[in-house]
Amino acid sequence: MKAAVYLGVGEIRVREMPKPRPGPGDVVVKVRVAGVCGTDIKTYHRGHPSFKPPAILGHEFSGTVEEAGSKVTWLHAGDRVSVAPYLNCGKCSYCNENRGELCENKTYLNGGAFAEFVLVPEEIARRGTVRLPDRVSFEEGALFEPLACCIRALSFLRLKADSLLLVVGAGFMGLLNAMAARAMFGTKNVVIAEIDPVRRQIAQDLGFAVVDPSADSGSTSGTSGTLPRGEADAVIVAVGSPEAFAVVPEAVKRGGVVHIFGGMSAGANLTVPSALVHYSGVTIVGSSGFAAEDYHLAAKMVSEGRIDVRSLVGARFGLEEVEKAILATGGSVLKTVIVP
16 A cells, blocks of 8 residues: 655655555554644654654544454444544543543554555444444544544533633634534634734634734723633633743633643743632643544534534645645645545
């Protein structure tokens, strides 16, 4: 099979690789669409401790079952599926405390999805593979994983329909968090803080109030053009930069919740005023990834038409163009996908 192999910082090349064969409980999936994630982009530009070259990147994908192992009765060749890139065990102390994203006994895929085929181990084939209804496209199925990460993050925020949510950053994940909040909790009062005018316009076109935090005048209104001042019930920082936190102390209300969603580089530190926590009672949380139930809820939300994930996809590329897809992400292109 062909695969786009990460060979080191700034280098991905298409190589011929052995086509995987399933064990008795495994399945092999032919990749139809794979999303380019922020982790893929960071790995390409500066490396990643979890991906030692040579490696096949890509963990957001959907496809068709190519071959099922002899013991697999719940999936069949030709089934349209979305596959979770890992699965929490469901048995450890973290999983029992509903913190499956922290599970230390996760089962992972045997290779990434920037390839023609992916081997799916039995545990993921059984509990982390979702059949796609005919009305759900492969592109939508490939985006269950990032939506699942947003579902997990939003579970910490105590949102209601009348909550005021501030999202810092109008990138793909920032806007997906905002859309998911609207779909899950009916939260209508969402303000997006973004310095890029192109992305502000995208957010506004999606129906969100927007503000340029670098030019905000300090008004206390939650409408377009102004940052909330001590009014935000919850804040999601969806930018991987400590500087993005600067708007939080003035925006969040007493007793509010702040979620640090954007992954920052190793060694990055946040400066948090002690009074924000001690006197204002603000809770600061974070999460990375998802648990199995989040993935299945993401599939349900998309299947029911409660959220339009495809509206955030900006460009599509072939397997030989993975580097182009990575470099194209930015500005008005929030998300790229690979179609092998």
